Amino acid sequence: MWPLQSRNSVANVRFVFGVLKAAFKQAASLELIGKIPLAEGTFNDFIKSKIKPKDARLRLVDCGRLLEHWAARYRHETTTVALAVLILAHGTRIDETRQAGRAWHIPAVDTKTKKAHTLPLTAQACAFLTRYRASQTARPYLFPGAHGQPLSETPTQLAFVALAGEEWISHDLRKATHTAWADLGVDYPIGELLLNHTPKTLDVTYIHTSAEAQKRQALKLACQAR
Numbered sequence: 107m108w109p110l111q112s113r114n115s116v117a118n119v120r121f122v123f124g125v126l127k128a129a130f131k132q133a134a135s136l137e138l139i140g141k142i143p144l145a146e147g148t149f150n151d152f153i154k155s156k157i158k159p160k161d162a163r164l165r166l167v168d169c170g171r172l173l174e175h176w177a178a179r180y181r182h183e184t185t186t187v188a189l190a191v192l193i194l195a196h197g198t199r200i201d202e203t204r205q206a207g208r209a210w211h212i213p214a215v216d217t218k219t220k221k222a223h224t225l226p227l228t229a230q231a232c233a234f235l236t237r238y239r240a241s242q243t244a245r246p247y248l249f250p251g252a253h254g255q256p257l258s259e260t261p262t263q264l265a266f267v268a269l270a271g272e273e274w275i276s277h278d279l280r281k282a283t284h285t286a287w288a289d290l291g292v293d294y295p296i297g298e299l300l301l302n303h304t305p306k307t308l309d310v311t312y313i314h315t316s317a318e319a320q321k322r323q324a325l326k327l328a329c330q331a332r
Contacts, residue, residue, distance in 0.1 A: 107152035116155050123149045163274040164282045166289065169194070179269065185249055185257070186265040188238045192248075193276060195329065196225050197283035197301050200266070200276040205256040206248045212302075223302040226322035230329040283328065292324040300324060 110119045126144070133139045164172070172194075176187045192203050202212050202223070212223040227235070238248070251257040266276055280301070287297045300321055 111153060116153060119153060120149050123152070164278045166282060166286055169282060169286075176269075183265070183269060184238065184241050186269050188234075189249055189262070190266070190269060190276075190279060191234060192231070193279045194283055195228075195231055196325065197280050197287075198225070199280065200262060201259065202302075204249045204259075204262045217302055219302055219304045221302065221304075224318075225300070226318060226325060228322065228325045228329050231325070286328050287324055290324075290327045292327065293320070296320045296324050 107119060107123065110122060114122075127147075130139070130142045130144060134142045173191075176190060180187045189200070189203055192198065192206070193200060196203075198212075199218060202216055202218075205216050206212075210225045210227060212225070214220050214222045217223055235248070242248075242250075246254070247256040249257040249262075251261065284297060284301060287300070288294075296317055299317055
């Protein structure tokens with residue numbers, strides 16, 4: 107851990123630590139090793155420095171220019187632009203979005219939180235998707251890949267790098283959407299539900315609904331503002 111920290115950020119070192127623990131656990135389940143190293147260890151046992159959140163690369167004032175840029179590239183990069191539009195409109199993660207099917211219910215297996223997530227689609231989103239689907243052949247996924255599967259992770263990431271250059275990454279779209287909701291007066295719990303964040307203990311205690319009407323209204327406000 108210490109040699110890694112000398113040449114990598116603390117966030118990257120923590121990611122490596124997580125992968126290492128997962129690899130040990132998998133090896134033990136396959137009976138390749140008899141004991142799991144680091145079974146009781148935590149990242150804080152090695153490094154106690156706090157990980158500072160990254161500054162957002164996109165500001166709300168950038169979104170108008172961004173949409174104009176995407177509109178100019180839509181004809182030649184239809185799938186990638188459509189993927190980016192859905193992320194910006196709904197604040198979803200890139201892996202959740204690329205696996206979208208005919209109805210946008212994201213099953214637990216596809217979410218980072220391992221909690222199923224349903225997003226209402228606004229009239230604006232439906233109009234955009236209708237136009238997008240007209241350019242696609244009939245397939246079970248909005249963003250199809252090979253062999254009847256959704257677009258895989260690597261081609262998706264490469265396409266986004268080409269679309270964004272070095273200006274932003276997919277998570278910056280999610281951050282921009284979250285900021286827009288806050289600026290429009292969307293209640294914090296509704297924003298958290300839309301982002302499918304893991305709820306805090308207090309939120310779990312007081313929020314007992316999926317608040318579909320409030321989520322739809324928040325998305326409508328964001329579309330109107332853009």
